[in-house]
Amino acid sequence: MSASLSYSKTTDWRLPRLRRGALAVWRRNALVWRKLMGASILINFGEPFVYLLGLGFGLGHFIGDMAGMPYLTFLASGLVASSAMNTASFEAMYSVYTRMVPQRTYDAMLATPLDVDDIAAGEMLWSASKGLISSSSILIVSVLLGAVTEWTALWAVPVLWLVGLCFAGPALVMSALSPSYEFFSYYFTLVVTPMFIFSGVFYPIATLPAMLQAAVQILPLTHAIALIRPLVSGQPVTQVALHLAVLCAYALVCYYIAVVLIRRRLIV
Amino acid sequence: MTTSNTALDYVIDAAALSKAYAGHAVVKEMDLKVPYGGCFGLLGPNGAGKTTTLKMILGQSPPSAGRLQVFGLEMPQATRIVRTSIGVVPQTDNLDPDFTVAENLQIYGNYFGLTKSELAPRIHRLLDLVELRERAGTRISKLSGGMMRRLSIARALINDPELVVLDEPTTGLDPQVRHRIWTRLRELKQAGKTLLLTTHYMEEAERLCDKLVVMDQGIIIAEGTPQQLIRDCVPDDVFEVHGDAQRVNSLLSVVENLRLEAVGDTTYCYTSDAARVVRVLEAAVDVSYLHRHANLEDVFLTLTGRDLRE
Ligand SMILES: Nc1ncnc2c1ncn2[C@@H]1O[C@H](COP(=O)(O)OP(=O)(O)O)[C@@H](O)[C@H]1O
Ligand SMILES: [Mg+2]
Helix, strand or coil: CCCCCCCCCCCCCCCCCCCCHHHHHHHHHHHHHHHCHHHHHHHHHHHHHHHHHHHHHHHHHHHCEECCEEHHHHHHHHHHHHHHHHHHHHHHHHHHHHHHCCCCHHHHHCCCCCCHHHHHHHHHHHHHHHHHHHHHHHHHHHHHCCCCCCHHHHHHHHHHHHHHHHHHHHHHHHHHHCCCCHHHHHHHHHHHHHHHHHCCCCCCHHHCCHHHHHHHCCCHHHHHHHHHHHHHHCCCCCCHHHHHHHHHHHHHHHHHHHHHHHHHHHCC | CCCCHHHHHEEEEEEEEEEEECCEEEEEEEEEEEECCEEEEEECCCCCCHHHHHHHHCCCCCCCEEEEEECCEECCCCHHHHHHCEEEECCCCCCCCCCEHHHHHHHHHHHCCCCHHHHHHHHHHHHHHCCCHHHCCCEHHHCCHHHHHHHHHHHHCCCCCCEEEEECCCCCCCHHHHHHHHHHHHHHHHCCCEEEEEECCHHHHHHHCCEEEEEECCEEEEEECHHHHHHHHCCCEEEEEECCHHHHHHHHCCCCCEEEEEECCEEEEEECCHHHHHHHHHHCCCCEEEEEECCHHHHHHHHHCCCCCC
């Protein structure tokens, strides 16, 4: 590299490198979470209880079975996946932004051997971990309510972690671009909520008009549910490679974009 | 990694180092050599480019042009290696509000890849050093400004750095805290660390810095030891004369080799003929004055002017 001339106005497009430093970032967040664990566990278990009891039993009474399983099981498997989405998205936006801007946590990290690659990777790993914590809570509640009885549901756990990574990626890109917290409500309203409604949480996507069915195939939540639901309900899983590939692609591509954008924001 | 000759002599070696933001140059072709050991001062008014220079040294800001070596390593490529041996006290505290005092040191040490067992004795020692032992379990939001600053200093030492970079370490602190911090910094110097300090307090620079540069608008306009600068840039004596500026002007017009600067109702008179000025001023009944030796502040104001910045 030639004496770093006129380096500043151009964007640093270099591919990020994964290093152990990401774990130090993950660990920092895990330690903060541990301090506040009591309150967050209550929310993690309380909310799905309300959802599953209210919607699952209430609607389930009228609906009966859906897609070859009790509605409670159908809904529980959808909520497990969407909870990983919601929690990971929330963490990678509101919490990341808090650390990046008002709290200046990243400025402090950037005076140590950590660089943006490590910070972004650590935050994604952590957001996915939080997604896993909340979605596993729903899974446990579902077992307690008798909605989930199959051992294959354990396979959902590693997949849910990947689902978390997949949604942490785009959320991190939003954080990197965001001028303020308000920005994130647009993302939730325009991206997360439509996915929640259209990707098959509440009903099979096969009931959608053909056009919409094709469209929802680009949404990661559709693929997450396509993996999670059969695992949770004990049905055969199809097109595993495709679904995993879509989830990985969202995670990796967005990680790269987020690193480039955060570099541009912090290394000025 | 190959190192050139100069690399071994200087912690920081910058040649024609420049930084521009959106076409606006804030550091202009700076040549800077910081030797190992002692305290090196970077002085300048607000907006002079001090923080920007430090950020380039830390690899937090890529230079727009020029060359920069830290520990003999090329920046910004060597950023990660360089940062393992630097401690930073940033201009604005960025302690982690989610943790206590001791936890802040622990977490920060983890960023350097240090383990719990390596960190335990260091944290102990550093908390004693900055007199925060009793506050080990206190949350950051409960600390006073001075305590936060001291914790920032402790945090900057967690990796046992060779170079400690301090960006306006005592700005906004009361005199007691400031003096206490100066004592700590002198101890660090004695321990063989190199300090790189920015400040706009001349008293601080005069007490701590072995060598310094004065910068203004991105350019180094003077450099040397504090004594050299005082000797070379201003006459030996300063009179701060209170009274009508025109009156003072006409009074002192009889004395040669003197420079007058009026600021409100005070006229600063720089001279190497103190005896003569004393005689003139003593004879006048309508003015009062303060006679003192020239100091670094006079150098600073002479070089950078009295206009307000930012
Ligand atoms: N990120 C940035 N973008 C644009 N201008 C900047 C940025 N950072 C600093 N500047 C400008 O660069 C100049 C030097 O700033 P700085 O290095 O912070 O000065 P100092 O630390 O000496 O007060 C100032 O005019 C400041 O406004
Ligand atoms: Mg500054």
